[in-house]
Amino acid sequence: MQDVIGTDAGWWRGAVIYQIYPRSFQDSNGDGIGDLAGIADRLPHIAALGADAIWISPFFTSPMKDFGYDVSDYCDIDPMFGTLADFDRVVKTAHDLGLKVMIDLVLSHTADVHPWFAESRKNKTNPKADWYVWADPKPDGTPPNNWLSVFGGSAWQWDARREQYYLHNFLTSQPDLNLHHAPVQDALLDVARFWLKRGVNGFRLDTINFYFADKYLRDNPSLPKELRNDSIAPSVNPYNHQLHLFSKNQPENLEFLRKFRAELNPYGAAAVGEVGDAQRGLEIMAEYTSGGDKVQMCYPFEMLQPARLTADLAATTFDRLAKAAPDAWPCWAYSNHDTVRHITRWNLSEAAAKTYATMLMCLRGSVCLYQGEELGLPEADIAFDELQDPYGIQFWPEFKGRDGCRTPMIWTTDNSLCGFSSATKAWLPVTAPHRPLSVAAQTGQAGSMLEHYRAALAFRRAHAALRDGTMTAWHSDGAVFSFQRHGGEDLFCAFNLSDDSATVTLPAGNWTALASELHGAAVTGGAARLTGWGFVIAKRS
Known part of the structure; x- marks a missing residue:
């Protein structure tokens, strides 16, 4: 285990961060699921691409109802991904290759099987009674307010033991932590310290603007139809019918982020926060990254929208950002594990995809690339009986969920799973359109998407004005x-x-x-x- 105090505190400015979805990157033991040992084995690909850092989506102990974004132990590895020793190998291998390591922390909620929640739900007087957002019903027994879940329906779930409702902004099995309660903040900061001492260089903070809910539990106002946006939830989800004024984006978050930043500074570590807000994403990013005392970067949704990024939209985005806070630092992305891959979402030709990639490398801010983006992978078409994502199953067929962007990485064409695994079947299928786009097939091939990305990243690295100007x-x-x-x-x-x-x-x-x-x-x-x-x-x- 490492406990290294960092000195390269500005490494994140202009960095290219490569997102790894661990279930789908590389399987090392033949069970059809990617793991940490597989990540360590494949890190040379990311170094050769020219990235500066990796971000690994959650690998913590979890019941996997939301595939790792429901954590039951923040300080251990789920056995499907390996062990803490495997994680230490990932860190050492990455550092030897010149790559920083960021991990995905989910601090707004836990799994309902987390020991904290198991104790909290026992009664209203136990030591962790206030660790989650509990509320009494209205006199008629209905939920305490009108808040909705991103996954559909009420954001409140009745618990018979406490005779109260608990808040869940996502699945009912993902109860929201109560960060108004100081011991909860202390426990989460302890989690950050644990991983910093193991040598991580930073964190991607999932749903950073969901950490606090309004302590008075006031109703959210309705949102006119013409202002609704499906970048956070599909249009068929009633979540889009509200302006989420009180269920997230609370001012108390700023002080917690200052505490979090204080833990990062001695290690030269950095954090990038995911701002899930369709109306005020850039403005919230400005609040969270300005002043040098909160998180260094935020991950807004302006370039993850369903509508293609046009010249007018790009100019408007930078106009808004300049007005909100000129010193705010974005981390731009076109694709990730929650959105339809941008090749498909924007219906891009190969030439268009290369131009967008080049433009991304020239924008002010840092950059996140999602695994397989450098290969030009389109969204995979997954049949209903092969779906794993609860979100997709809930809203099928109008919304097919997130599995189409989470299928296995394509390394070779020499077996049925294209080098991802020696198993006969993976947790999600490898689809036919992906097979000819492997790393092996594109490496060294002039004009390939992979070689274009390598050249674009090298160009960015060669020009300080592009990285940090x-x-x-x-x-x-x-x-x-x-x-x-x-x-x-x-x-x-x-x-x-x-x-x-x-x-x-x-x-x-x-x-x-x-x-x-x-x-x-x-x-x-x-x-x-x-x-x-x-x-x-x-x-x-």
């Missing part, structure tokens, strides 16, 4: 999104987000085109001609 003059002109980056050099970046060609006039000055290895356009006479899905990156002489 300022961003100015963002602008949309038709389908073209352009901006400048500054920091030891001045760069101009313009991306044509359409099939139609366009001409871009560069700012005044002498500009030299860069990124020839990425097939960027040339600059002639102060202008660049962009083909459909073309781009130009130029440096001021």
Whole structure:
């Protein structure tokens, strides 16, 4: 076990963080489920891609009703993923390869089989009676307010032992912790210390804006239909019918995040918070990351939306961010374990996918890549009888859930599970469209999606202005999104987000085109001609 005090405190600024979904990355023991030993074996792929860090989705002891996001022991490994010794090997291997390690902490709720909840639900006087959000029913026996669960229906579940309701913003088996209670905060900070001492370099904080609920349990107001957004929950879910003013996003969260940051600082560790809010995501990110005393980064949903990221949407996003807090630090992503893969979600051609990838590497902020994104994997089509995700099963067939983005990583084409496992069947199937897109098939192949991602990451790393510089003059002109980056050099970046060609006039000055290895356009006479899905990156002489 390590207990290393960190010195590279700014490593996270502009970092490219590769998300690993452990059930689907690499199976080392032939049971059809990925594990920590498999992750350690495959880390050279991530290092060769050019990433700076990994983020591993939950691997803690869990009943797996929400596949690890329902934790029953924060300080141990679920046997399906291995042991603490396996985790230590992952950390050592990553560090030897120059990769930082971030792990996914789920602090807003636990599993209902967690020992804390087992004690809390016994009665109203036990030592952990106040560790969860409990409330009496209304006089007519109905729940204490109108809050809804992200997974559908009321956010309150009746418990006969206490004759009270408990809050669950997600599954009924995921009771919400009461962070208004100081001992709960202390226990969660102890969890962070445990993993920092094992050598982790930071945390991805799941549902960071759900940590506190309104202590008065006031009703949420309704949300007009024209303002509803299905980026947090599918449109068929009544969760979208409310403005979640009181069930999350509470001001008390800021002080807890200051306490959390104080634990990170001695280790040079960083945190990125997932902000699940369709209406105020950027503004909440600004609150949580500004001032240097809370989390370093937040993971907003603006580029995880169902609608394709257009030039106008990109410009509006940066306008909002600049207005909310210029020093806020985003961590951008197009895909993750909860959303339809962006290749499918936005119906992208290979050329379009490469342009979006290049643009992502040029934006101010840090970046999260989701495993398989670098291969150009589309969303897998999973039959109902093969679904594992309770969310998908609940809302089928209007919403097919999250399994389509969670299928196994494609390493080779030499067995039925494409190098993921020696088993005859994996926990989710490998689908036919994925098979030709393996790491082995794309490695060294000029023009492949994998080689494009490697080149784009290398380009970002080679230019300090892209990693950690300022961003100015963002602008949309038709389908073209352009901006400048500054920091030891001045760069101009313009991306044509359409099939139609366009001409871009560069700012005044002498500009030299860069990124020839990425097939960027040339600059002639102060202008660049962009083909459909073309781009130009130029440096001021």
